[in-house]
Amino acid sequence: MGAMEVDSENLLQRKQSLYQTSDELFEIQKEMYRGQQYSQIYFARLHLLRTLLYSLIPTWKPHLPVCTVLELEKGKECVVVGTIYKHMKLKPSVLDEYSKKRSATPLVKPHNFMHPDDQLVLEDESGRVKLRGTALLPSVYVTGIVVALHGKETDAGDFLVEDILDAGLPPQIELPLKSGEDKYVVFVSGLSVGSSSSNPLQFQLLVDHITGHLGDEKEQSIAAQIVQVVIAGNSVEVPHGLLNGQNLASKDQSRLSEPIKELDILLTQIAASIPLDIMPGHNDPSNFSLPQQPLHRCLFPGSSAYNTFRSCTNPHLFELDNVRFLGTSGQNIDDLEKYSEAKDKLEFMERTLKWRHLAPTAPNTLGCYPFTDRDPFFVESCPHVYFVGNQDNY
Amino acid sequence: MNGNARKRPAPPSVHQQQQKHHAAIEEEEMDEDVFLDETLLYEEESLVLRDMEERQALATRLSKWKRPSLSQAYQTQSQNIVFQKLEIDYVIGESHKELMPNSSGQAAIIRIFGVTREGHSVCCNVHGFEPYFYISCPPGMGPDDISRFHQILEGRMREVNRNSNVPKLVRRIELVQKRSIMYYQQQSSQPFLKIVVALPTMVTSCRGILDRGIQIDGLGMRNFMTYESNVLFALRFMIDCNIVGGNWIEVPAGKYKKTAKNLSYCQLEFACLYSELISHVPEGEFSKMAPFRILSFDIECAGRKGLFPEPTHDPVIQVANLVTLQGEDQPFVRNVMTLKSCSPIVGVDVMSFDTEREVLLAWRDFIREVDPDVIIGYNICKFDLPYLIQRAEVLRIAEFPILGRVRNSRVRVKDTTFSSRQYGTRESKEVTVEGRVQFDLLQVMQRDYKLSSYSLNSVSAHFLNEQKEDVHHSIISDLQNGNSETRRRLAVYCLKDAYLPQRLLDKLMFIYNYVEMARVTGVPISFLLSRGQSIKVLSQLLRKAKQKNLVIPNAKQAGSEQGTYEGATVLEASAGFYEKPIATLDFASLYPSIMMAYNLCYCTLVTPEDVRKLNLPPECVNKTPSGETFVKSNLQKGILPEILEELLAARKRAKADLKEAKDPLVKAVLDGRQLALKISANSVYGFTGATVGQLPCLEISSSVTSYGRQMIEHTKKLVEEKFTMLGGYEHNAEVIYGDTDSVMVLFGVPTVEAAMNLGREAADYISGTFMKPIKLEFEKVYYPYLLISKKRYAGLLWTNPEKYDKMDTKGIETVRRDNCLLVKNLVNECLHKILIDRDIPGAVQYVKNTISDLLMNRMDLSLLVITKGLTKTGDDYEVKAAHVELAERMRKRDAATAPNVGDRVPYVIIKAAKGAKAYEKSEDPIYVLENSIPIDPQYYLENQISKPLLRIFEPILKNATLISNSDRTLCSHCRGREAELYCKTVANVSELEKLFGRLWTQCQECQGSLHQDVLCTSRDCPIFYRRKKAQKDMAEAKLQLDRWNF
Missing domain, CATH: 3.90.1600.10 (B family DNA polymerase, palm domain)
Incomplete structure (x- = not known):
C-alpha cells in the first residue's frame, strides 16, 4: 500500500473506450425445445449462403448454368450449390454403444477421426450426390459447409468436381480512423482454477499486472492503456464426476464450490478496475451446446456487483470504439481439428472466415441449439479482431 | 425335424379319400398336374391396344434393360446350348410328334428354366420322361400274371380317373431285379415290378389303390407296399438324369428342336428328349454362376388410419425395383413407379402414373422386359406378391398377373396352411411365378438364423450394422396425399427398403450358399426354401440307392x-x-x-x-x-x-x-x-x-x-x-x-x-x-x-496361449427378446467385469449403482422397454397379457397409431395402485415420456434383472441376494449453496444437450439427408426412445434452468 502513495503524484488515468455488445445474436431467450429438429438450421444456412453464392457465380463462372442436385445431367457442365456432407468411416456414432462386440482397444486416437476413405457428398433440398475429383480434398472440408461446385455428373452418377467456390471473406466495415492513441485488450483463456495444473500465483500476478499493481511506471503506463479484459472460456474446472445427479456429501460440496469462489475473488479484483467480459467455455458450468449462454451471476456474487463485470455468450461479438471483435472459446476450431486437417490452427480459423461460418460442424459433430429460423453462426461482416480461446499456443 | 415351418399345398380334390388315409402324415408332398392351356395365348395381344402412345413411351423406357440379343449361332441353332439350371417344373401337354413318333396323347413335359453364360434366358422342354414307382413282386408271378395284373390295375385306375382322356393310364409294368433298402439281407436282389403311369398325379392315385388292396385272380386280395412312390416328378427326373439343383446342362446342336410357337418369354425355347441332356458336374468352369438377373422390390400401400393395408381397400402407391446381375456389386436398374407425380431422385428412374391400374401394368411390363431369374425382397411371398395380385383382382385387371415366364399362364395364388409346432397354424398365400425363383429374405432369415427380431430393421442392424429408417404406415398415407416432394420422400424410403434385401443377399452370400446347397443335395433351389429339411437327405439317399440298385419303401x-x-x-x-x-x-x-x-x-x-x-x-x-x-x-x-x-x-x-x-x-x-x-x-x-x-x-x-x-x-x-x-x-x-x-x-x-x-x-x-x-x-x-x-x-x-479370442457365453440371457435391454447390458457388463477385468467387487458395485439408478428413476427409458409380438387380438388370448391389454388401451386412445395384429408391441411397466395386476401396469413408452409417468422399479428388479443376475453371481458369491436400498429424500434448498446447485442444474442441461445433439445427428445420418426432418419411428432402433426422451427432457431441463433467471 505504501507504493501506491508514492505514485499518487503522477497518477495514471486508465483509458476508456466505448463498448457495445452484439451478443443478443447468440442469446437463447424465447427459443424453446418444442420438438424441432436440426434440419431447419441446415435449411436456414443453405438458404443464406446460397443467396450469397448465387450472387457470386455470374462473375466466377459466367458461362455455366446453375442447377440443383436433382437437375444434374450426365456429362453436362454446370455449377451446383449445396451443403457438404462428409461421410467418415471412423466417425464415432452413438449407435456404437449398442454394437454387439465391445472392441478391446479403440481403433483410433480420439483426437482425429480422419480416414483415407472419407468421402464428400453434396446435398441440397432436392437430393444428394457423391463428389469425386482431385480438386476437392476431403481432408480440408467438413460437414455443414455450403459451397458452389463446378463440374459434371459422371456415368456412375457421381459429380466430378473441377472447381470450388467458397462464400469468401465477408466485407469488413472500414476501420475507424486511428485516434492516435494505443489501447489494449487483454484476452485470457484456460485459467482452469481448481485444476491440478492451475497456479494461483500466476493468476494473481496476471491480475496485479492488469490492475496496474506491478512493475515500474513504464509497465504501469502500458497497463493503463488496457481498456478491456476478455476471458475466453474454461475459467474453472469443476470435478465432473460430482455432477451425476447424486446428492453430495458436504466434503464434495466444497470441492465443487471452492474453485468458483476462488475465481470470483480474483475476478472481483479485475472488475474493480477495468471492464471484464467473461465467456463460458467447454469446462465451465454452463450449457454444452453452442451458443453457450452467459455464466450465471449467482456463481459470482462478488464480481457481479460491479457494472464493469459482464457475463457474455460464447461466441462473443462486441465492438470497442467501433472496432469489431468476434471470437469463441475454441470449441469450433477444436472440432474442425478432429474432422479435418490443416497446417496449423490459424488455417482453421482462416477457413471458417472464408466459409463465412463460425462453426460449420455444428450441429453435426459440435453440439448446437436447434435454431428454427436463423443460423447465428453465419458471419455477416468480417470482424477486425477474430479470436479463439483455449488453444495450444499463440 | 426341427420344427421349421413347412408349407403343404392343398391337396387336389381327386385325392380326398387318399388324404384321409394319410391324415396323420405331415410331410406329404404331392405333384399337382398343370395342364398346358394354349387358348389364352393370343388374348393378351388384343389388350395392347390400351392407350398406344403411352405404352410406347413406357416401352422405350423399359426396353433399354432387355437381355443381350442372340448371336447368329444361336439363331441358326448351330450351337450347343449350355445353361445353368435355376427352376424346374412340369406341365401336361401333347407329346412331341417329331421327337417321339411312337407315342401320342397327353404326357408330362419337364420344363427347365435357366440362363446361359452370355445371359440369355432358356426354357428347355424335356420330353419322354415318364412317371413310375415300384412294388415288390409277389412270389410266383409270371409274365402272364403281370399282364393280367396290368389289366386289373388299369381298370381300377379308370374308376378313379374318370375324367382323364389319356388312352392308357398304366403305360407298362416291367419286372426288374432290385432290393429294398430296409434291413440287412443276404440275397442280393429280389423281383420288383416297375409300374409306369401316364401322368405324375397318377402315381399317387395308383399307390392309393395298391395300398388299400387289389383283387388278383389266383392270388386273392392283396395289398402292396409301394416303393419310391412319394418322389416328386421333377425330382425323380433330376435323379434319373443325374441333374442336381443349379448345375450346368448342355444340349448338343441338332439334338434340340426349336418349338413351333414360343410359349414362354425366354430367348431360347426348345424341345429335346430327356436322354439327350448332358449334365455337367459342378467343377472347374461349371462351378461358376451364370449372370442371372436378380430383382429386388418393395411396394408401399396407402393404408387407412389404424388398419393394416388390405388389398380390398387400400391402393398400391409405389413399387421400387432394383435389378442386379449376379456377381456384380451395383444394381444396373433402379427405378420406382409411383401413383401421382413424384419429384425426381438422383440416379433413379422415376415413373409416375395417374391411376393405380397403370402402376400395376407398368410393373408387369417391367417384369416382362427385364425378365428376372430370381425375385427377392423382404416378406414378398407373404405380403408383396399376394397383395399385388389380389389388388389387381379387386381392380379387375385381368391381364396383370402374367408375371411368369410362360406366356399364357397367370400367376397362381394358392392358399396354404403354414403349420409348425412353434407358430401354430396360419393361413397364408403361396404365389407361383413360373420360371422365376422366389427368394424371400424373411423366410431365409427365419430358417437360417436365430434372431431376437426378424423385422427388416433389426435384421439389417444385425448384419449390415445399419439402422433402417422406419416410416409408420399411418404416415405413408399422409406422405402420399401431400405433394410431389412428400411422395419423393416416400419413394426414397421405398427404394431403400428394396435395396436392403439385395445387400443382405450379397453380404451373407445367400446365392452362393443356396446354389451350393442345391448342388450338394441335388434338389432344385426353390425346394430349399419352400420345403422341409428331409427332402434334401431323401434326394441324396435316392441317388445313392439308384447306384446300388436299391429301392426305398414308401413307409412312413x-x-x-x-x-x-x-x-x-x-x-x-x-x-x-x-x-x-x-x-x-x-x-x-x-x-x-x-x-x-x-x-x-x-x-x-x-x-x-x-x-x-x-x-x-x-x-x-x-x-x-x-x-x-x-x-x-x-x-x-x-x-x-x-x-x-x-x-x-x-x-x-x-x-x-x-x-x-x-x-x-x-x-x-x-x-x-x-x-x-x-x-x-x-x-x-x-x-x-x-x-x-x-x-x-x-x-x-x-x-x-x-x-x-x-x-x-x-x-x-x-x-x-x-x-x-x-x-x-x-x-x-x-x-x-x-x-x-x-x-x-x-x-x-x-x-x-x-x-x-x-x-x-x-x-x-x-x-x-x-x-x-x-x-x-x-x-x-x-x-x-x-x-x-x-x-x-x-x-x-x-485358442493360443498369448491372447484370448473372445468372451464366449451360452444360455445366458443376453439376447432373449422378452427381456428389456437393461438386463442384457447388465449381464454383459457384469460378465465383462468378472471375466475380463477379473474384478468381482467391481461387478457387484456396478450392479448396485445400476439398481440405485433404477430406484431413483434415473434410468434411460429405452433400456426398460419390453417388446412382445401381438399375434392375435385381445379376445383370443385366454390369459390377460400386458402387451395385449396395452394394445387395446392404445386403440381407444388413437386407433391410427395403435399396434395391429402382427406388430410388435413395446411397453414399460409403470407404477400403479397397490395390488394392480402386471398387465394393467403396461404402458406405451412414448406415452410415458410425454406424460412423465414414473416406472415401477420394483417390477424390473424382481421380474427382470434379479434372476439372471443371481444366476451369475451364485457360483461366485455365496448367499447372493439383491437388497434394494430406499430412496433418500432430497435436502431442502439452502441459500448458501446456490453456486453448487446451479452447477448441478446446468451440468444436467449440458449432458442432455450433448445427448440431444448426438442422437438427432445420428438419425439424420441414417436418414441420409440434412435438410429434411427425421420421420423414422422404428421402435426396434435402440435410440428411438432415447431420442424422444432427450427431446422431452431437454425442454424440461431448459425450463428448470430458466427458473434461475430471477
Missing part, C-alpha cells in the same frame, strides 16, 4: 417300435467360478463319425428275428449300446456311411481348394460348398430320427445317441484315470462338465499353455481308443470359466 415307419428315444447325454455340471484354465475336448462331427465308424444304415440293420435266424458270426456285427445289431462293412457297406464319407471327403476337398483359390467369386462358391456339405452331413442323423419324416428309423438314431453317450462317459473315465498325481502329473484332472459332443476338463494347471499341452495329449491319447473316424480334438481353453448349470456357461476363450 421304416423301423419297428416307434416312439421316443433317449437323447444326447449331458454330464452333470459342477457349477462354480473356475479361475484355472479349463480345457475343452470336442468330438469332430460326432454323429456322422459314429454312423461311419459303426456302419449304421437302413441296409445294415439286422432285424431281431434275423439275428436269431441268420446266425451271423459275432466278429461281423456290431451290437450297439441301445441293443440293436448292425452288420459290419465287410458284409454290407451302408449307404448312409457312404453318403457321409463322400460329403466329408468333398468338404475336405472344397476346403483345400478354398485355400488355393484366388478369385473371390470362386472362393465364395467353394466356401458356400463346404458349408453346405457340413450342414448336409449333420442333417443325416436328424433324418433317421424324424418320426414324421420320410423314412424314420429310430434303431439308427437311438444307436447313434447311445454311442455318443458312451463316448462322453468313456472320455471322462479315461481322463480322470490317466491324468492323476499317481500317474506322474502335477494335479488330479477333473471333468467338470460334458455336453453333447464336448467334455470340459480341469487339469489343475495354472497357465493356459500348460492346459493346452495336456489337452492335446489327452485328445491324442483318447482318440487312439476309438474306432476310426471318430476323433477327439482339442481346440480351446476357457480361462476363467463361469459354469452356472447345464447348458449355461460363460468364459474367456483361448
Whole structure:
C-alpha cells in the first residue's frame, strides 16, 4: 500500500473506450425445445449462403448454368450449390454403444477421426450426390459447409468436381480512423482454477499486472492503456464426476464450490478496475451446446456487483470504439481439428472466415441449439479482431 | 425335424379319400398336374391396344434393360446350348410328334428354366420322361400274371380317373431285379415290378389303390407296399438324369428342336428328349454362376388410419425395383413407379402414373422386359406378391398377373396352411411365378438364423450394422396425399427398403450358399426354401440307392417300435467360478463319425428275428449300446456311411481348394460348398430320427445317441484315470462338465499353455481308443470359466496361449427378446467385469449403482422397454397379457397409431395402485415420456434383472441376494449453496444437450439427408426412445434452468 502513495503524484488515468455488445445474436431467450429438429438450421444456412453464392457465380463462372442436385445431367457442365456432407468411416456414432462386440482397444486416437476413405457428398433440398475429383480434398472440408461446385455428373452418377467456390471473406466495415492513441485488450483463456495444473500465483500476478499493481511506471503506463479484459472460456474446472445427479456429501460440496469462489475473488479484483467480459467455455458450468449462454451471476456474487463485470455468450461479438471483435472459446476450431486437417490452427480459423461460418460442424459433430429460423453462426461482416480461446499456443 | 415351418399345398380334390388315409402324415408332398392351356395365348395381344402412345413411351423406357440379343449361332441353332439350371417344373401337354413318333396323347413335359453364360434366358422342354414307382413282386408271378395284373390295375385306375382322356393310364409294368433298402439281407436282389403311369398325379392315385388292396385272380386280395412312390416328378427326373439343383446342362446342336410357337418369354425355347441332356458336374468352369438377373422390390400401400393395408381397400402407391446381375456389386436398374407425380431422385428412374391400374401394368411390363431369374425382397411371398395380385383382382385387371415366364399362364395364388409346432397354424398365400425363383429374405432369415427380431430393421442392424429408417404406415398415407416432394420422400424410403434385401443377399452370400446347397443335395433351389429339411437327405439317399440298385419303401415307419428315444447325454455340471484354465475336448462331427465308424444304415440293420435266424458270426456285427445289431462293412457297406464319407471327403476337398483359390467369386462358391456339405452331413442323423419324416428309423438314431453317450462317459473315465498325481502329473484332472459332443476338463494347471499341452495329449491319447473316424480334438481353453448349470456357461476363450479370442457365453440371457435391454447390458457388463477385468467387487458395485439408478428413476427409458409380438387380438388370448391389454388401451386412445395384429408391441411397466395386476401396469413408452409417468422399479428388479443376475453371481458369491436400498429424500434448498446447485442444474442441461445433439445427428445420418426432418419411428432402433426422451427432457431441463433467471 505504501507504493501506491508514492505514485499518487503522477497518477495514471486508465483509458476508456466505448463498448457495445452484439451478443443478443447468440442469446437463447424465447427459443424453446418444442420438438424441432436440426434440419431447419441446415435449411436456414443453405438458404443464406446460397443467396450469397448465387450472387457470386455470374462473375466466377459466367458461362455455366446453375442447377440443383436433382437437375444434374450426365456429362453436362454446370455449377451446383449445396451443403457438404462428409461421410467418415471412423466417425464415432452413438449407435456404437449398442454394437454387439465391445472392441478391446479403440481403433483410433480420439483426437482425429480422419480416414483415407472419407468421402464428400453434396446435398441440397432436392437430393444428394457423391463428389469425386482431385480438386476437392476431403481432408480440408467438413460437414455443414455450403459451397458452389463446378463440374459434371459422371456415368456412375457421381459429380466430378473441377472447381470450388467458397462464400469468401465477408466485407469488413472500414476501420475507424486511428485516434492516435494505443489501447489494449487483454484476452485470457484456460485459467482452469481448481485444476491440478492451475497456479494461483500466476493468476494473481496476471491480475496485479492488469490492475496496474506491478512493475515500474513504464509497465504501469502500458497497463493503463488496457481498456478491456476478455476471458475466453474454461475459467474453472469443476470435478465432473460430482455432477451425476447424486446428492453430495458436504466434503464434495466444497470441492465443487471452492474453485468458483476462488475465481470470483480474483475476478472481483479485475472488475474493480477495468471492464471484464467473461465467456463460458467447454469446462465451465454452463450449457454444452453452442451458443453457450452467459455464466450465471449467482456463481459470482462478488464480481457481479460491479457494472464493469459482464457475463457474455460464447461466441462473443462486441465492438470497442467501433472496432469489431468476434471470437469463441475454441470449441469450433477444436472440432474442425478432429474432422479435418490443416497446417496449423490459424488455417482453421482462416477457413471458417472464408466459409463465412463460425462453426460449420455444428450441429453435426459440435453440439448446437436447434435454431428454427436463423443460423447465428453465419458471419455477416468480417470482424477486425477474430479470436479463439483455449488453444495450444499463440 | 426341427420344427421349421413347412408349407403343404392343398391337396387336389381327386385325392380326398387318399388324404384321409394319410391324415396323420405331415410331410406329404404331392405333384399337382398343370395342364398346358394354349387358348389364352393370343388374348393378351388384343389388350395392347390400351392407350398406344403411352405404352410406347413406357416401352422405350423399359426396353433399354432387355437381355443381350442372340448371336447368329444361336439363331441358326448351330450351337450347343449350355445353361445353368435355376427352376424346374412340369406341365401336361401333347407329346412331341417329331421327337417321339411312337407315342401320342397327353404326357408330362419337364420344363427347365435357366440362363446361359452370355445371359440369355432358356426354357428347355424335356420330353419322354415318364412317371413310375415300384412294388415288390409277389412270389410266383409270371409274365402272364403281370399282364393280367396290368389289366386289373388299369381298370381300377379308370374308376378313379374318370375324367382323364389319356388312352392308357398304366403305360407298362416291367419286372426288374432290385432290393429294398430296409434291413440287412443276404440275397442280393429280389423281383420288383416297375409300374409306369401316364401322368405324375397318377402315381399317387395308383399307390392309393395298391395300398388299400387289389383283387388278383389266383392270388386273392392283396395289398402292396409301394416303393419310391412319394418322389416328386421333377425330382425323380433330376435323379434319373443325374441333374442336381443349379448345375450346368448342355444340349448338343441338332439334338434340340426349336418349338413351333414360343410359349414362354425366354430367348431360347426348345424341345429335346430327356436322354439327350448332358449334365455337367459342378467343377472347374461349371462351378461358376451364370449372370442371372436378380430383382429386388418393395411396394408401399396407402393404408387407412389404424388398419393394416388390405388389398380390398387400400391402393398400391409405389413399387421400387432394383435389378442386379449376379456377381456384380451395383444394381444396373433402379427405378420406382409411383401413383401421382413424384419429384425426381438422383440416379433413379422415376415413373409416375395417374391411376393405380397403370402402376400395376407398368410393373408387369417391367417384369416382362427385364425378365428376372430370381425375385427377392423382404416378406414378398407373404405380403408383396399376394397383395399385388389380389389388388389387381379387386381392380379387375385381368391381364396383370402374367408375371411368369410362360406366356399364357397367370400367376397362381394358392392358399396354404403354414403349420409348425412353434407358430401354430396360419393361413397364408403361396404365389407361383413360373420360371422365376422366389427368394424371400424373411423366410431365409427365419430358417437360417436365430434372431431376437426378424423385422427388416433389426435384421439389417444385425448384419449390415445399419439402422433402417422406419416410416409408420399411418404416415405413408399422409406422405402420399401431400405433394410431389412428400411422395419423393416416400419413394426414397421405398427404394431403400428394396435395396436392403439385395445387400443382405450379397453380404451373407445367400446365392452362393443356396446354389451350393442345391448342388450338394441335388434338389432344385426353390425346394430349399419352400420345403422341409428331409427332402434334401431323401434326394441324396435316392441317388445313392439308384447306384446300388436299391429301392426305398414308401413307409412312413421304416423301423419297428416307434416312439421316443433317449437323447444326447449331458454330464452333470459342477457349477462354480473356475479361475484355472479349463480345457475343452470336442468330438469332430460326432454323429456322422459314429454312423461311419459303426456302419449304421437302413441296409445294415439286422432285424431281431434275423439275428436269431441268420446266425451271423459275432466278429461281423456290431451290437450297439441301445441293443440293436448292425452288420459290419465287410458284409454290407451302408449307404448312409457312404453318403457321409463322400460329403466329408468333398468338404475336405472344397476346403483345400478354398485355400488355393484366388478369385473371390470362386472362393465364395467353394466356401458356400463346404458349408453346405457340413450342414448336409449333420442333417443325416436328424433324418433317421424324424418320426414324421420320410423314412424314420429310430434303431439308427437311438444307436447313434447311445454311442455318443458312451463316448462322453468313456472320455471322462479315461481322463480322470490317466491324468492323476499317481500317474506322474502335477494335479488330479477333473471333468467338470460334458455336453453333447464336448467334455470340459480341469487339469489343475495354472497357465493356459500348460492346459493346452495336456489337452492335446489327452485328445491324442483318447482318440487312439476309438474306432476310426471318430476323433477327439482339442481346440480351446476357457480361462476363467463361469459354469452356472447345464447348458449355461460363460468364459474367456483361448485358442493360443498369448491372447484370448473372445468372451464366449451360452444360455445366458443376453439376447432373449422378452427381456428389456437393461438386463442384457447388465449381464454383459457384469460378465465383462468378472471375466475380463477379473474384478468381482467391481461387478457387484456396478450392479448396485445400476439398481440405485433404477430406484431413483434415473434410468434411460429405452433400456426398460419390453417388446412382445401381438399375434392375435385381445379376445383370443385366454390369459390377460400386458402387451395385449396395452394394445387395446392404445386403440381407444388413437386407433391410427395403435399396434395391429402382427406388430410388435413395446411397453414399460409403470407404477400403479397397490395390488394392480402386471398387465394393467403396461404402458406405451412414448406415452410415458410425454406424460412423465414414473416406472415401477420394483417390477424390473424382481421380474427382470434379479434372476439372471443371481444366476451369475451364485457360483461366485455365496448367499447372493439383491437388497434394494430406499430412496433418500432430497435436502431442502439452502441459500448458501446456490453456486453448487446451479452447477448441478446446468451440468444436467449440458449432458442432455450433448445427448440431444448426438442422437438427432445420428438419425439424420441414417436418414441420409440434412435438410429434411427425421420421420423414422422404428421402435426396434435402440435410440428411438432415447431420442424422444432427450427431446422431452431437454425442454424440461431448459425450463428448470430458466427458473434461475430471477
